[in-house]
Amino acid sequence: MAFEHSTNNAPAGAGSCPWGFGTLPMLVYDHGRGSNNRQTAFALGDESLHTSVVPELADNYYHATPHGCVILVAPGPSPRTRLWDPRSGEIIALPAMERELEDNWRCYLSDAPTAPSCVVVVLLVDEPSFLYCRVGGSCWSAHEYDVGDVVLKPVPRRKRVIHEMAAVDGKLYFKETGNMGVIDFSPATPEFSYLEKHQRTEFVDGSNICKEHLVESRGELFYVRIFLKGFTREIMAVRIYQIDLSGPTPTLRELEELGDRVFLLSYQTRSCSGDLKPCFVHNAAGELDGICLYMYDMDDKSLKTLRRSPEELVGDPFWILPAHQGSTSE
Numbered sequence: 001m002a003f004e005h006s007t008n009n010a011p012a013g014a015g016s017c018p019w020g021f022g023t024l025p026m027l028v029y030d031h032g033r034g035s036n037n038r039q040t041a042f043a044l045g046d047e048s049l050h051t052s053v054v055p056e057l058a059d060n061y062y063h064a065t066p067h068g069c070v071i072l073v074a075p076g077p078s079p080r081t082r083l084w085d086p087r088s089g090e091i092i093a094l095p096a097m098e099r100e101l102e103d104n105w106r107c108y109l110s111d112a113p114t115a116p117s118c119v120v121v122v123l124l125v126d127e128p129s130f131l132y133c134r135v136g137g138s139c140w141s142a143h144e145y146d147v148g149d150v151v152l153k154p155v156p157r158r159k160r161v162i163h164e165m166a167a168v169d170g171k172l173y174f175k176e177t178g179n180m181g182v183i184d185f186s187p188a189t190p191e192f193s194y195l196e197k198h199q200r201t202e203f204v205d206g207s208n209i210c211k212e213h214l215v216e217s218r219g220e221l222f223y224v225r226i227f228l229k230g231f232t233r234e235i236m237a238v239r240i241y242q243i244d245l246s247g248p249t250p251t252l253r254e255l256e257e258l259g260d261r262v263f264l265l266s267y268q269t270r271s272c273s274g275d276l277k278p279c280f281v282h283n284a285a286g287e288l289d290g291i292c293l294y295m296y297d298m299d300d301k302s303l304k305t306l307r308r309s310p311e312e313l314v315g316d317p318f319w320i321l322p323a324h325q326g327s328t329s330e
Helices: none
Strands: 003-005 026-030 039-043 049-052 061-064 070-073 081-084 090-094 105-109 119-124 129-134 141-144 149-152 155-159 166-168 171-174 181-184 191-194 207-217 220-229 235-244 251-254 261-265 270-273 279-282 293-297 302-306 319-321
Touching (some): 061 105, 166 207, 166 220, 220 261, 235 293
Parallel strands (some): 261 279
Antiparallel strands (some): 003 090, 026 319, 061 070, 070 081, 119 129, 166 171, 181 191, 207 220, 220 235, 235 251, 261 270
């Protein structure tokens, strides 16, 4: 496993961030690549805005993983790939890819990037396949999967695609099939299996639509359900369950509080630790351009819309800092 050192300094402490972004925790928005490439951070504590350039992101395609590390993919026909840890400034070299990536993809780690068993997974969101490599390995491998079909008449039948994953104990979990799917990377090729269906959770009265997310935090798996009023985008309630995977059937325990955890939902689920107790939900209702940023307070079950300027923060945040890496002892 090869380590490089970033030219940027690591964060000075738990309450500060490099690149002139101000105080943590924060959501980071991207304004695109090119000569004017800048990132804007929204500080969750005082709701202030900070704009700066992150050098490591300036000349690469990238994606922030739920572990907090960022995969850097250089442009070109055989792109160089690396994992960058913004907390330490270390960069882990990965194999070059055979070709450029499609536009719509996400990256997941099966474990802490320093773990010998860590697998880097690039999920292609528009097709039933992903790329993966082992940290310290020599190449990327492609894997096509079949988790069933989507049948919505009169739309033609199409293959079901995994859009979101969460990693616990070296395995990746997903819920697109209705029951819990598991991808195990310990064999030579990825193996898919399914857990028995967990107990059903009821809809909130007055809600006809529910948005669902899987979230990993500190090595534990959580199931978040966001209930919308009728068939609108108005959020009525948020329910969070901890998933117990110790038995053959996953069991759910509804939580009344998250402690010091914060969940960022929608663009890609992530968690972090900090002094803020609420669950932050961004664009969970699917508004265009992510105009609203919601804070759901687990203590009094209230929903607050944080004020911000759509012109300054267009789109969804791609990163939350600090990200808690549950697989690493601290």
